[in-house]
Amino acid sequence: MATQRVHDVIVIGGGSAGYAAARTAREAGADVAIVDRGPLGGLCILRGCMPTKTILRSAEIAALMRRAPEFGLAPVDVRAALSAIVDRKERLVREFADYRIQQLRDPGYTLYEAPASFLSPHLLQVGNDLLTAKAFIIATGSVPRQDVIPDVTLEACVTSDTLLERRDQPESLIVLGAGPVGLEFAQFFARIGTAVTIVQRSAHVLSHLDADVGAAVGAALEEEGLSVMCGAQVRRVGIDGGKPVVRVSRQGTEQTLSGELVLNALGRVPDIAGLNLPAAGVRVDEGRVVVDGAMRTSQPHMFAVGDVTNLYDVVHIAIQQGELAGWNACHPEQAPKSFDDRLVTEVIFTDPQVAVVGLTEKACRRRGIPYLTGSYPFADHGKAMCLGATHGFVKLVAEPSTGALLGAQIVGPEAGELIHELIAVMYYRGTVHDLLRMPHYHPTLAEIVTYPAESIAEQLKA
Template sequence: MSQFDVAIIGSGPGGYVAAIRCAQLGFKTAIIEKYSVLGGTCLNVGCIPSKALLSSSHHYHDAVAHFEEHGIEVGKVKVNLEKMIARKQAVVDQTTGGIKFLMDKNKITVFEGVGSFEDATHVKVTKNDGSSETIEAKYSIIATGSKPSNLPFITLDKERVITSTEALKLKEVPKHLVIIGGGVIGIELGQVYLRLGAQVSVVEFMDRIIPGMDASLSKELTKVLKKQGMKFYTSHKVKSVNLKEKTVTVEAETPKGEILSLEGDYCLVSVGRRPYTDGLNADKAGVKVTDRGQIEVNDHLQTSASNIYAIGDVVRGAMLAHKAEEEGVMVAEILAGQKPHIDYNLIPGVVYTWPEVAAVGKTEEQLKEEGVAFKSGSFPFKALGRARAGGDTDGFVKILADAKTDEVLGVHMIGPRCADLIAEAVTAMEFRASAEDISRMSHAHPTFAEAIKEAALATTDNRALHV
């Protein structure tokens, strides 16, 4: 029987990063993955492939809608979806191959198969051919991730009524794509197919899209996407989804109690994700699982079995790849006797539409609910030279700061390159910077980052210079 210091079940961003850090710290490490490729949801059917399609569709949309104003004449432009999907898969293959390289480089043993506990120190690996082997590990880290959720009355045929997984490999551009759920995944994939020529309708139960983010971001993104042609039905409760031949009919209850009926050729069900623990046999190891399917953990990500930890989508908190990575590193360092920490308030959230949406810290709604006195300053990208030069003038940066101390409590932005710009806000907040601190920093001109400086100036006695 093979023996290891640490066995990690799941090879997504949390799992493979945990494995690398464990190996760096001198632990003999194994990683168990049920699929034939490493990388989990993020690299195979999530973050990476969706960003590849967002990038390709953005290029197409620019060519159709914006090249001419830049003095570029390209003639008739058409979509080759098959080639676009093939490029997406090539990006995925290269990325997952890179993870395999990192496992080899760090001398991490990879087991292909379903990992299930026999007890707290033994994990059985069941391979696709039915054979199995058992390994022994002093410590285990559960990193089994999540799967798309569904509504109980919806039947997913995965051809016309689909999840995000199938939406990444369609063989045609939908004529009318009906999306159930206005969260990050639905909105991102909706914009991909909207750019490629589909009619896109989003049905959302809450009163706004991306409901977990600051309301001002939801409002601005809705305005921009409506301008691009996307249709929204917020505060609508889906009652039924019926498929007949190639037509999907979605019926939803309106805020007035009436029934809205939408007919499309595809329906994307994007109502969140659920923790994935199928086949784990957590109870055999003494690991408690909540009614919602989450693994119970303490502040050190330790489960009810003292030698077993859990990270990522399978535990509480935001289901984000970078959150899982931080947790993987944290657990590895705890096992090595170090004292790492994670400030969950400083885990940024991003929506990779264009304009991009990004945020970190508290929203206005949260601060008001908590009774925190704050001040706010914002700056529009349309007033920024770099944004006008590139033609990307939608959106703004908003900074929320403590009314007394001026410490930055939250940064919310929508506009060009916000997925990258948010790192400046995270850095500032990690070191408990004030809005004044940010406003005194020199920002290169012309850059998109100047919008952050200007928002900080606006927060501090309304001193923005360019509005």
């Protein structure tokens, strides 16, 4: 017979978003339960941010070592050992995961390690237990998407989840999709010696960003020897002669690509299978849990945060959402706190890196927001030239009457670090004039932001 247990707040999922929600609710004095079917640790630690950035570092070092003659150094014979790279990745991931598991098993929480399924809006089946609570927070994350191409099955593909565990280096790899995940894996394997082909339906890689961003990254990848096929529609993915094949149509012609592996990098979808959300009365639209600005679902006592909402697949945003939901769940009598998307930031760890904050030109046009823009290339920037890192540019988007920053895009060296100066200026609702008044040390990469700021300031004068 099932045991019924009562908590103030039940968080389903112990990843970055879920743990942030649980921690916030506990700090508000709630009796908090965390439900996680395992393995414990969350996507970021186990299969996302941390393992991918670990292996990318190995590839970055290999690529830089191969450039030794460019810097007046003796040539270096660089040979990658994928198994050793995976060993290093697993050591670090285990360390990160152990710390998260220690947090989840803190006696301040009740941890249930079993799948969860709603029986009603107020009753949750977890293993042999029936749980009820004043508030529920859904934070079950995401899984690789399988149904993105009509009439095409992707069973012959590997996913980013499984590719992270591979120890035998493939001779060739076909990557379906040129978003952040696809490009990071493509460049990693190319840099350790795999022949890589990227297949992208849109006209440029990173199609969700401005075209000049995608063009700059695509050109850098092709310069490294990757084959980048944009404007290509996948017609079939299967196995011929024991090897995966991909049939694509491009510019009116069809061709068949063959490789040792095919990576499905066509995105991820909310992981809600098995939750039985219809029984909970939670609205789902095209596979995502629908939430308002307070992270509240269609049920007033239920919230959803992180990838399960399919709004932003970015960890720091998932944490912010979790903290909002945790606070709102424990303060129903107060005006809810809402998520502010003005400073939404994304970093893509290709080389050159890509970093974006706020509005892009594409977003401004779509929303009918007037703007001014200024850009400046790293190829003409002193410190970047010294480093031999001249791909890309910095672009600022500003309000056309005051020069207030609306957004910024950086393609280039250390873009993920450089973007934080622009986040800070936008946080305080600063302008291009503020960027020009702030001292910037010379020679540094950071001083490049003053040049597009100066361009916009000149447009404002005109």
